[in-house]
Amino acid sequence: MLWSITVAVCILFLTYKWIKTSRPKNIPPGPTAIPLLGNLLSMGRRPEYKVLEWKKKYGDIFSMYSGRKLAVVLSDFYTVRKVFNEDVAAGRPTNNPSRNDYPVRPDGLGLLACQGELWKVHRRFALSTLRDLGMGKNWLEDTIIAEVEGLCQAMRDTKQQPFNPKVPVTNSVSNVICALSFGQRFELTDPKFSRLTMLIAKIISAIKLDYVMANLPFLQWFPNPIRSGIAQARRNRADLLAFFREKIHEHNAAACDPSTGLPDYLYAYQHEKETGEKTDVPELFTEAQLTSSLYDLFIAGTDTTSTTILLAMILMVENPEVVKKAQEEIDTTFGRETVLTYSDRARLPYTEATIMEIQRYGSIVPLNVPHKANEDLQIDGYTIPKGTLLVANALSIHRDPRWWNNPDEFDPTRFLDSNGKLTKPDGFLPFCIDPPYIMTAVKDSVCSHNILADIKRSNK
Template sequence: LYKHKLLQLDEESGGAGVDPAPLISNAVSNVICSLILGQRFHHEDREFSMLLSLMARGLEISLNSPAVLINIFPLLYHLPFGAFKELRQVERDITVFLKKIIAKHQETLDPENPRDLADMYLIEMLAQQAAGEEDSSFTEDYLFYIIGDLFIAGTDTTTNSVLWILLYLVLYPDIQDTVQAEIDKVVGGHRVPSLTDRGSLPFTEATIMEVQRLAAVVPLGVPHMASETTEFRGYTIPKGTVVFPNLWSVHRDPTVWDNPDSFNPARFLDDEGKLLKKECFIPFGIGRRVCMGEQLAKMELFLTVTNLLQAFKFRLPEGMPPPPMLGRFGLTLAPYPYTVCVSTRSSNS
């Protein structure tokens, strides 16, 4: 369905190309929906489209307006004007949408046949209530926050990763050709790529990893807080200090990467063409608090990219300059909007 829509939009553009962001965002978000809500939404579903728009707007307000100061002065959240007022309205609208879905799950819950993460959570919540566990962390409020976090974090980061990968591939058509040749050789054109193909597509994996390194979609990671006063390399980090891991700096460090600003997927391959694991490659963070969605994101990236490249050739519209490659900084580092021309591949046999 999404592939058909992509071609349709490209044909309607008259050579101006199609903005891949809305379709990619819908597809990625629907993966999250399937896992936590047991359902998918059509890309033209009005409420679903509104939810995605609200999430995007909420992130934009909270990171690219005076509302960013709420992180330092929480009382600003209650100001009755401007970005602060709009942010509260966005949160209310998202809350109504998600709580409506949770209520529907409660009404239709069958403990013997859980459909998704929400059902599994509700079953455990009811079990702990029946056991009289008064201090249980399984509550409706926590379920709401979990679903909200998965929606926002799981959609925005993976969507922008896919968009960066497509952008680099149109700017480096030789790399796109090499990836597609590898997919054609291993997968062919008579079935779609699956996760079992990952080990047989090292150059494709290396290309995805190299874009993750350069783009650093979450450049400052997720902020953490020191639970105890800690001494580290001569510095005292007091308890309660907010710590930001600078993943961008690690991924661009010239002491661990040769020509760190250049796009070179081969840096993740050994002399035999096998995939290399590098300790300084940490797009999902590091340590005990590494991103909990790492494995899901890796699977989504691989399947989305390989399916798109198996089916289509991507290029920039004729005469269209590439967007600035530094990206737009917010919660995630998103590429500037761009359009691509899409053509069906006929040689993937």
């Protein structure tokens, strides 16, 4: 009798969940979902490729369930551009299990997860500050060049023997972000830097656990590897934020000479908090927001930039004719003894096109950072309910023959016009329409220098 009651309750519960996950009226078509899990079981280890299959079956706009959460996937460039430029689609998902109910870093803070007025203010501040700090500043370029030299020396020290470049590349990128954020780089043997890079690596490796727990929340009810991993991720995040707070307090105790400008992100943030010079709302500049911003700067900036550089290395090995042509352009324009800087990009259209093609071909953030509908909205005649996740299918757009000839081929010339000048075709969105601006700024100032220098030295 008890067994029968238990089965009946389970059936009623699953029926209720099925009704809850049934599709609302007038939403885009998509694959059939199952209660609780949605379409998770269908997506496999590489969900971006399953999404490509669904795009071919259901069209440029379709819906799916990420666990219990309704998501609408957009695969048309113009639709993505239109929707993501609207305030109603500027919301951010807030269900992050490794942060929820954890006071060290609550959801809704930082550069990627904030919304509303906080997002608008800090987006404007971050864009202008990173541009002021990074673009054309000798001190930052000198730091980047020093890291490039160290990375190239590490490669030369291998004596052409196989090795894994991931650690030296990631360390170089992290050190540049340290210079941008704190105004200093660390020696690779510095125990603080070693701990910083270790924490970043562990946090990045645990990001997938957030996705699992967000979609299968019942896993937090009993001991299991996912719950244990989330608990460790919380501790790692607390340690990383404690490191940032220590650096913040060191900066607050130091003096900055206004005549020399603001030398790093921390000084710029403190200056804005005291004066409201750029935003007129200094009350929104809190230590919690700053530590969360630094967290995003390091986690997003390190992972995406180092992955782009590693992908560039692979693609250069696979496409020696591209390396040869880029090398010839650099040699002809500057010679082999000149150290390339950011301002040299304009005179190296083919090399710059190569970097852009790496970003298109690689699509290292294939589904981009999801947005959330703050209100009901209309997209191509469909009604998208409030709270729905909005996903830009960058991988599909980057492989769409409507925008690219032979999209599965690696071809930098697609970014050059008939006169050999650099062009940016529609359909190119390596950082999406509303970019995670920290990734854009860091990549512009870090990735380009590293790749250019690696190509320049490839035949030495």
